[in-house]
Amino acid sequence: MQGHSNIGLSQAPALWINPEYGGQAQEVEVGNITINDVLAAEQRLARFAPLLKKLFPELDKSAGIVESPLLSLSADVIAPGADEYGTFWVKADHQLAVAGSVKARGGFHEVLEFTEKIARERGLLKDDDGYEQLASATARECFAQYEVAVGSTGNLGMSIGIMSAALGFRASVHMSAEAKEWKKRLLRSHGVTVHEYPGDYAQAVATGRDLARENPFSHFVDDEKSPSLFCGYAVAALRLQRQLLDLNVRVDREHxxxxYIPCGVGGAPGGVCYGLKHVFGEHVHCFFVEPEDSSCFLVRMQNPDVEGISIYDAGQHNRTIADGLAVPQASELVYSMMRTRLAGMVVASDERMVMDLWRLKSMADLKVEPSAAAAVSGPRALLGSKEGQQYLRSTGLDAFMPTANHIVWTTGGALMPADEFDRLFVQGQALSSALDAGRISAA
Incomplete structure (x- = not known):
């Protein structure tokens, strides 16, 4: 980049650029999902807003809309010299009310879509009825006949479980071995039944799916295959567009x-990316960030002809501190949607996530979990690696980097117990001190 040097890191996180990015298939809708479905999801969330305001006092100020702020972020959180490459922001989904993570929009949307279906089938809603009446004793008695179930490493389970229980459904969350104990405790405090498994995310999902098939009154939220979840996640892009307009932030060729979004099975980041590509087209560049020992989406992107490939096939072991990203196999639905829409993938170490948890708190007063802190490795990889510099040069973006905008998407953490966060904060501080002293690498 003429006139600019790489940001101040001795070694940037690994970056993979998608060779199919921007290909002809980008305009082909896969999985019967179109932008009209996303617009319908946004409208559904708006219809339910009065009911959510009634169910959750914390949504009073937002009139029942669950949305996060777009916050300014000091470039120093990324690395010394990063300010030469534009302006940095945080899409603070770790602050999303009720569920505390990026999973809120998609998870809430699917539960509410199911609620709407049942309410109309059972005569609880007429065309002109207000949705607040779905909090009535009659409605709750009806909903109590149904189960809403999901398989999760944690955050999706909290989204589905908390919303389902609040509406009166019998909520069940099938949780993998990676799920944190505090998330299980939180779910149980809301009256959610938590099923624990010794295996990974794939086992929890498969078992939950099989059990739901046996019960005609059970609705299983399938994170690997659900268009409803995907569309709910994509609503974030429509709202982000309005936030950028309100802040007078332009998105065009010169800007x-x-x-940069953390990625597990792919649903939430895929939905966000899909929505953003519809809104901003070629002027937005999305990168997913995964743990180095659990990079299922990268494995799938690198093996386009091997459907169902897992991290185990690639020699990984699914060991990571980032419980929300500990997934062995990518969603095939989302992969098909991302194949030409996703610019690239970043792989981050557990040590880097914990250090960035510390940096985000100490430098920006943001409390996030390791999965969310992974997002900081995104711009660091793009701006600090040879692959990233080559991408900027080859696309002609290098000329416009001083006027670029970078959004780090923090996906969870506000509900984390203080003792859990403090332990990670101290660990991150120690690792950062070791890095400064040259005792560990910056990877």
Missing amino acids: PLFV
């Missing part, structure tokens, strides 16, 4: 937008 490219880069978005």
